[in-house]
Amino acid sequence: MSKDWVMSQETFEALLDWLDSDREQAAVKYERIRSRLIKFFSASSQSEAEALTDESINRVARRLNEIKDQLYGEPAAYFVGVARKVRLEYLRRQQPRSENGPAVDSDRIELEYRCLEECMAKLSAENRNLVMRYYNAEGRERIEERKRLAEELGIAPNALRIRAYRIRADLQKCLKECVDRSLR
Secondary structure, eight states: OOOOOOOOOHHHHHHHHOOSSSSSHHHHHHHHHHHHHHHHHHOOOOHHHHHHHHHHHHHHHHHHHTTTTOOOOOOOHHHHHHHHHHHHHHHHSSSBBBBBBSSSSHHHHHHHHHHHHHHHHHHHHHHHHHHHHHHHOOOHHHHHHHHHHHHHOOOOOOHHHHHHHHHHHHHHHHHHHHHHHHHH
């Protein structure tokens, strides 16, 4: 984790502005994102959950000028994506190393992650946003998000499921091809 970068007040204000133009709503969204990331990290690292959450938020804040005009949909999905990468890095650091270098599993995880990023980049912005939102939340929040998404797209929930399934199937095919190509 990069501990030498500290978020300035100006950067924090810009982050809140990106989350919502209404300051109170921005604060609520920020706290929801932070709580969600702490829960996410608690599953794999109880003691480091807050530090990993802060690292994820800092990474988003550092890149805010680059990403804020390129992202569509809820910013929370981007935070979760960054958190997944931070978690992979953390898990890789925690794995015992063999005499010949890193454990094979961490190399495979890193390869799959790079391939997934490549395959996601090949999707249209609309499909990328749909799949990120469709698979992003958990529990009751997932159900509500999927209802909102279907309403926004003007389609039935079953049609949304089918569309998400097809996008996911394409992603899985792309991911398999990318990994196979990289392992040759």
